[in-house]
Amino acid sequence: MNFKNGLTAVLKKDTSVPIVSVYIWVKTGSINETPEQAGLSHFIEHLVFKGTKNFPGNTEIMENIENMGGYVNAATSKEYTCFYIDIQKDGYIQAIKMLSDMVTNPLFPEKEIVPERKVVIEEIQRHKDNPHSQLFEKFMTTTYKQAAYKNSVIGTEDVIANIPREEIVKYFKEHYIPSRMVIAVVGDIDIKETKKVISETLGQNQNTNPNFIEPNIIEKDDTGTDLVTEDKLAHTYMLAGFLGPDMSSKDIYVADVALNVLGAGKSSRLNRILKEEKQLVYSISSSFMTLNGTGTAYISAIFDKTNYEQVKDALIQELDKFTAEGPTQEELQKIKINMKSDWLFDLQTFNEQASLMGFWKLFNHLEVFEKYLENIEKVTVDDVKNFMKKYYSKEKLSKVVVFPK
Known part of the structure; x- marks a missing residue:
């Protein structure tokens, strides 16, 4: 189903087990970044957990999910960022509300950005020490000479250490827009109630970006290197x-x-x-x-x-x-x-x-x-x-x- 603000929802009811999985997909990843933003999509994936308008504490979202017996995770790739919660059916409405707030109303508190820079930089350093990861990075930059798939998801230490908060907020507002989002909810759900809560949360997101420029994703140079x-x-x-x-x-x-x-x-x-x-x-x-x-x-x-x-x-x-x-x-x-x-x-x-x-x-x-x-x-x-x-x-x-x- 489609909402007026451009959001798309995919819903499936299955009562075989009293659990629900809620996913929110955002069509932004490393292919959308400039060299000065290398790793920013992944950094934002971390930062949205550090407090939102309706869940302001830096651990409030995680604690709420754990208190309901749920599991939350997120991932960033070259083409997307996704967030999900697996939870027993009595908590899935709250899960939708929390995930929606994360992708529409993050606070990006400066006091949380500073320590999170160190966390992500440590990830980058571990990434450099992983032979499989480094092999893949080299392969992508060798295979893709023109297309944006050559961009690294993990990014660079320099960008993560120095990119200012206003640039983080700007990138978020430009890319986390409802026309580039999909919410998928599968499990023991009430379809009517699910549509209602999505409409009242993620469906109210009015972010737009009329000047959005799609990255080049077609590689025309197929010469082996x-x-x-x-x-x-x-x-x-x-x-x-x-x-x-x-x-x-x-x-x-x-x-x-x-x-x-x-x-x-x-x-x-x-x-x-x-x-x-x-x-x-x-x-x-x-x-x-x-x-x-x-x-x-x-x-x-x-x-x-x-x-x-x-x-x-x-x-x-x-x-x-x-x-x-x-x-x-x-x-x-x-x-x-x-x-x-x-x-x-x-x-x-x-x-x-x-x-x-x-x-x-x-x-x-x-x-x-x-x-x-x-x-x-x-x-x-x-x-x-x-x-x-x-x-x-x-x-x-x-x-x-x-x-x-």
């Missing part, structure tokens, strides 16, 4: 990948199938050949990163430094073979069954349902959620071959490798 660095590691880490479709394309279903066949699970093609048969890697996997703009197919591997050339050659050999021949019918059917099971298992929880429904609605593609399994089932061997020929070539493959010092 290699980056080799060193770090204090025991083994060699590699991320290799190529650009793929955006979420408006039906190719995203083929992408999911193709990358699952290649590297999902112990019986996947890359694991079977590079790890079990040739014993070149300690681990290898692949996946497709679905984005509102240009997505990415990526392969992650950990191996001994002396095996690098063999790993690289074997990977390209398998990708070339997969492009020419596609998966076998047996591989295709097996992966479809596994993907269906994973999808259905995830949907057992109200949290996952609210998360998926809110996410896809935020980008106006709720049909992906509604018809995902149906479209996965339609994928053929020829579809996979055509997908690989369309998006992959050796020249389009980017590789980021981190060797141990």
Whole structure:
């Protein structure tokens, strides 16, 4: 349902368990930031918990939720920021009120901003010490040369340490507007009462930004680039990948199938050949990163430094073979069954349902959620071959490798 202020709500009643999951999604993340704002979306995610108009104490929201037996969390990505509460059904109205106040009426008290700067800077430092995180950062900045997906979510210490409160408030007012928000509520709810409380809270948000400029999310340069660095590691880490479709394309279903066949699970093609048969890697996997703009197919591997050339050659050999021949019918059917099971298992929880429904609605593609399994089932061997020929070539493959010092 849509509200006059531009807010969208997705509601689903399920009385099988007396609990409710409430999500609020905001369409802003690191792709919306300038270099002078690097990490600000993530910083704001922290700060809205530090007091709001109706819950002014810096711990009031957390204490209220805990007193009702609920669980609250939040996350920031390149494309969105989300907040959610899982709670027993008697507390879900209050949960909606608290989350709504967080994304409409945060106080941003100066006395809370100062200590929170230190908290986030510590996160940035831990991020720098994590080889997986650093590999991903390097991969995104190597793969995306023009699109804003190259922007880091965690940001920089300099920005977090020095950005003034007025800049934080300005960014919040420009991006936390109802036309860029979705609230998803799933569980043992009263639909009529839920609509009423949303209308009286988040539905009253009048923030607008007529001058909003959408970031560039389409990467036109698909030329592969290699980056080799060193770090204090025991083994060699590699991320290799190529650009793929955006979420408006039906190719995203083929992408999911193709990358699952290649590297999902112990019986996947890359694991079977590079790890079990040739014993070149300690681990290898692949996946497709679905984005509102240009997505990415990526392969992650950990191996001994002396095996690098063999790993690289074997990977390209398998990708070339997969492009020419596609998966076998047996591989295709097996992966479809596994993907269906994973999808259905995830949907057992109200949290996952609210998360998926809110996410896809935020980008106006709720049909992906509604018809995902149906479209996965339609994928053929020829579809996979055509997908690989369309998006992959050796020249389009980017590789980021981190060797141990």
